[in-house]
Amino acid sequence: MANTADTPRSGRGRRPAAQVRERVLQAAADLLFDGGMKAVTFERVADAAGASKTTLYKWWPSAGALAAEAYFRRVEPALSFPDTGDIEADLKSQLHAFVELITERGGGGVIAELIGASQGDAALSAALSQTYSLPRRSLAVQAMERARSRGQLRPGVDLSMIVDQLWGACYHRLLLPGEPITHDFADALVENALYGAAPMPRQAATSSSRE
Amino acid sequence: MANTADTPRSGRGRRPAAQVRERVLQAAADLLFDGGMKAVTFERVADAAGASKTTLYKWWPSAGALAAEAYFRRVEPALSFPDTGDIEADLKSQLHAFVELITERGGGGVIAELIGASQGDAALSAALSQTYSLPRRSLAVQAMERARSRGQLRPGVDLSMIVDQLWGACYHRLLLPGEPITHDFADALVENALYGAAPMPRQAATSSSRE
């Protein structure tokens, strides 16, 4: 009943690993995009891909990890960070792209489910970190480092924290729904991260905290 | 006539609802705190509480929703927001308490798992919003409104966005691990949210500055 592909199934014996992997990831992505994470089951993926559960267990530590790989294989991350020389514009541009991703296309739900499933699935958590969150954080930090060297950011600021403040705010609204995720919201995030909410600049900008 | 002492419940007939609920929530909390979300199963909770699955299904739409109620019943939210007149101090104080919650005690993992499970469990998501995230967001916004009326925050700022920028940053590090969640991080979050990362105040802010 399975076997959605057109290739007539070469039989039972050994087949090239790459070919099997490809079919599996295709099937997993299909299931993921119209059924969510809970449709990505070793059982169902094996059936849909014409593969065997044993094979899946050999290559992926959990159904979540398989779903993650299938997802990123399909959406082709396109990891790049513009550098126009204006950090405010660059941050806004990136954040707009992110807002686009998690609101427009079905991607938002999938990302949310992946992050959700990664709590309590160590393998998926590791895969997400390595493939998704760490590279993105790193790119953003590097861009801000360049901006800081150009004098667009104060020297003492923790750049990684700013990543949390921008993207984390979006994830917050994605994972704990209740407030909308809009482009205006993205702009406000960047502006506030740069200029702050206080009416006046800090009087003595040097003081550290918790002393 | 039988069991006067230790077995407080005799047989099969109807028992007071409140009593059953209490036992169920106790059992669910126990399972949750030493086994995580995946230990909170209708099956196991019913068994541990001496209740019946049917009863659980009548009162809770999903195991996740039951876990959430059991969690909040036990950790007694203590929802309050200090108002010392100094919004920076108040925000830091609250954020420190939050950092404390999700790092020190076992609460962090549980909260993370609850949020994780709420992706893909609409009932749990609704329960979390209503019981947890919305009230907290509301308290913080109200405190900042008071601060704004005192002139400590610029009039045009979206206060709800600041909540996302502060707490969302912490959730970001909680749910997509890789960077530590520390008290210094909390302080830096508040300071940057108030004063921004740009070296100079906003250019258009000509009215007053360090001139």
Next chain:
Amino acid sequence: MANTADTPRSGRGRRPAAQVRERVLQAAADLLFDGGMKAVTFERVADAAGASKTTLYKWWPSAGALAAEAYFRRVEPALSFPDTGDIEADLKSQLHAFVELITERGGGGVIAELIGASQGDAALSAALSQTYSLPRRSLAVQAMERARSRGQLRPGVDLSMIVDQLWGACYHRLLLPGEPITHDFADALVENALYGAAPMPRQAATSSSRE
């Protein structure tokens, strides 16, 4: 959702027992005739009759017993045994009526299910014996006693055994399907019960067997 009757349900207080019984038996018969024995459940009957399970438990020892009473209430046994003076004709007439009952109308399945359920339901078994099988056996035996006194049956024959040989044969084909139950079959049963399958009358018709 229940409450199929048109009477608008008189409320919650006490109601005349006879009225309640009537509604319950009607509802049970309805369920029985289009759903078989497995549809006659205390739960469903109570719901359909607008009665309470408590009430049903007070009056019937098991769902099977309730089904039996509902069945016999509806099909009105019409217990009578003709006596035309010709025992062969009378037996055939009765057996044809029985064949009619268990083949034509849906009665056959219900009777079979009742007998089936009575294995393992002592209350139903007792009810069936008392209401159904014993009276019928008794009527047939009495008719044959009259025939014997007229010289139409040999003196030494066990008349109750003949009942088993006639009706039991039909039940056999009803309960262990495989052979059809027809009117020819009924005729053959009566004829063989009267004249035997041996080609000649018993050689020494007086001698007993097992010697």
Next chain:
Amino acid sequence: MANTADTPRSGRGRRPAAQVRERVLQAAADLLFDGGMKAVTFERVADAAGASKTTLYKWWPSAGALAAEAYFRRVEPALSFPDTGDIEADLKSQLHAFVELITERGGGGVIAELIGASQGDAALSAALSQTYSLPRRSLAVQAMERARSRGQLRPGVDLSMIVDQLWGACYHRLLLPGEPITHDFADALVENALYGAAPMPRQAATSSSRE
């Protein structure tokens, strides 16, 4: 490397089907013989046999069908029909054995419950027909055919009907209790089936019925 001796089965993987079937049937028979049909539950059998419910569902369509197979596996049918050349003696011998089975040993109740459960359990009904009633009917009919060819039975008699008249009479008393099932009863059944209850042989033994 582990469990060399007492625990013949280690873990979760696949095990030889025949082995599992054997254990399941043993457990089912045990439950059946001291608890009746209502003790033969997929749940309990699976537990007692150390098997999984899924496995049982794959091999048996209903708990009743499983019980039937377990029963016949244990009581080893020993299907044989003597042929001494005297049909009266042979029929009595077989009927005595049947009476023995359903009265002496616990078999009677089990058979009755199996037949009972087969009403409303199509799978069990089919299994009973195929394994139990049809072969037995066939053996008896064949024996009577041989007797008829020897001239011990009249040519026109429906032999299958005689099976119903003999065994059906016993089932009648088994399933609708009220009259005892004895060896004298068995003898009387055979004698009446052969020689009839009428005082004289049929006047015109050739007439057919219902014309």
Next chain:
DNA sequence: CGATAAACGAGACGGTACGTCACGTCTTGCC
């Protein structure tokens, strides 16, 4: 170039949990 070993599909297996249904017992509240 033919034997061997690796990898595969298929799927049965022991489990755990699901969500539902009915049982028989019990309490509450209405009439």
Next chain:
DNA sequence: GGCAAGACGTGACGTACCGTCTCGTTTATCG
């Protein structure tokens, strides 16, 4: 005081996956 309403513990139902394991087949590799 009796009844409806219905919640309760119990236990079975039939299904879905899990992760492990056996089997037979096919293919690539190496002696």
